[in-house]
Amino acid sequence: MPNNNMHLDRVFHALSDPTRRAVLARLGSGPAAVSELARPFDMALPSFTQHLGVLEECGLVSSEKKGRVRTYRIVRGPLEEAGTWIERQRALWEKRLDQLDNFLYELKEKE
Amino acid sequence: MMASTKYNIDPKLDLMLERVIDVPRELVWKAWTTPEYVVKWFTPAPWQTVDCKIDLRPGGLFYTVMRSPEGEDYPNTGCFLEIVENEKLVWTDALEGGYRPVDKVGHCIDTFMTAILLLEPHGSGTKYTAIALHPTEAGRKQHEEMGFHDGWGTALDQLVEFVKTL
Numbered sequence: 320m321p322n323n324n325m326h327l328d329r330v331f332h333a334l335s336d337p338t339r340r341a342v343l344a345r346l347g348s349g350p351a352a353v354s355e356l357a358r359p360f361d362m363a364l365p366s367f368t369q370h371l372g373v374l375e376e377c378g379l380v381s382s383e384k385k386g387r388v389r390t391y392r393i394v395r396g397p398l399e400e401a402g403t404w405i406e407r408q409r410a411l412w413e414k415r416l417d418q419l420d421n422f423l424y425e426l427k428e429k430e
Numbered sequence: 431m432m433a434s435t436k437y438n439i440d441p442k443l444d445l446m447l448e449r450v451i452d453v454p455r456e457l458v459w460k461a462w463t464t465p466e467y468v469v470k471w472f473t474p475a476p477w478q479t480v481d482c483k484i485d486l487r488p489g490g491l492f493y494t495v496m497r498s499p500e501g502e503d504y505p506n507t508g509c510f511l512e513i514v515e516n517e518k519l520v521w522t523d524a525l526e527g528g529y530r531p532v533d534k535v536g537h538c539i540d541t542f543m544t545a546i547l548l549l550e551p552h553g554s555g556t557k558y559t560a561i562a563l564h565p566t567e568a569g570r571k572q573h574e575e576m577g578f579h580d581g582w583g584t585a586l587d588q589l590v591e592f593v594k595t596l
Contacts, residue, residue, distance in 0.1 A: 405442065405443065405445070405564075408445055408562065408564075409445055409447075410474075411474055412445055412447055412560060412562060413447065414474035414475070415471065415472060415473070415474055416447055416449055416560060418470075418471035418472075418474065418475070419461060419462075419471045419472075420449065420451050421471070422461060422467070422470050422471040423451055423453040423457060423458060423461055424451075424453065426453070426457055426460075426461065426467070427452075427453045427454075427457060430457065
């Protein structure tokens with residue numbers, strides 16, 4: 320059953336990696352083939368498909384193979400589940416601190 | 431002593447985030463304590479911080495206004511509790527300036543928190559730790575049942591937005 324803590328742990332483990340978050344962000348605007356998803360990353364294809372595997376195992380994305388092309392799409396359910404109060408707070412703080420770090424690097428360049 | 435032990439972090443209620451950044455400690459401190467800087471990063475996009483006031487002394491006001499993507503403003507008041515320049519900043523939103531307890535009627539916030547920011551030198555950069563302490567789960571649930579919601583939309587919207595804006 321997806322509705323338990325172990326599953327939530329896997330979802331958050333999957334969300335903890337920047338490559339996988341970037342893939343989700345891309346899939347947020349529509350389905351995409353593996354080659355298209357992999358293009359922005361300087362990473363060997365086997366490593367990249369491992370990331371896709373992690374996302375698919377916990378149900379954040381699903382895939383479909385047509386001929387030689389595998390296409391991935393986002394699945395909304397697990398994201399919905401991941402929205403417990405404390406995880407919303409964590410998401411908020413993570414995002415806040417990401418913005419802080421970006422701002423700090425800009426500031427450092429200027430000074 | 432480890433920060434998690436020192437501050438009795440409860441992983442079910444509290445958050446502790448550690449970051450190492452190649453930026454001098456003084457600059458990290460400035461980013462947290464200068465209103466013109468705080469507005470640049472404090473609120474997760476697509477929300478924005480449109481106003482900020484900082485009275486940097488124990489009992490001083492920490493005020494921010496967050497604007498939703500739909501253009502609605504949500505003011506947040508807080509009170510500084512402890513200030514050690516370039517090392518430690520502690521504030522809570524349970525109090526406003528002058529240590530006066532906040533009247534939560536009319537505030538769009540689901541629970542109080544105390545935030546602790548710790549800065550340490552780390553090579554030529556800084557290790558910073560952000561801790562958010564929350565009340566017991568019972569208290570928080572009661573807040574939710576009473577209809578206090580945070581200004582961040584539903585869980586789904588929040589996470590989907592979060593993922594999209596990365």
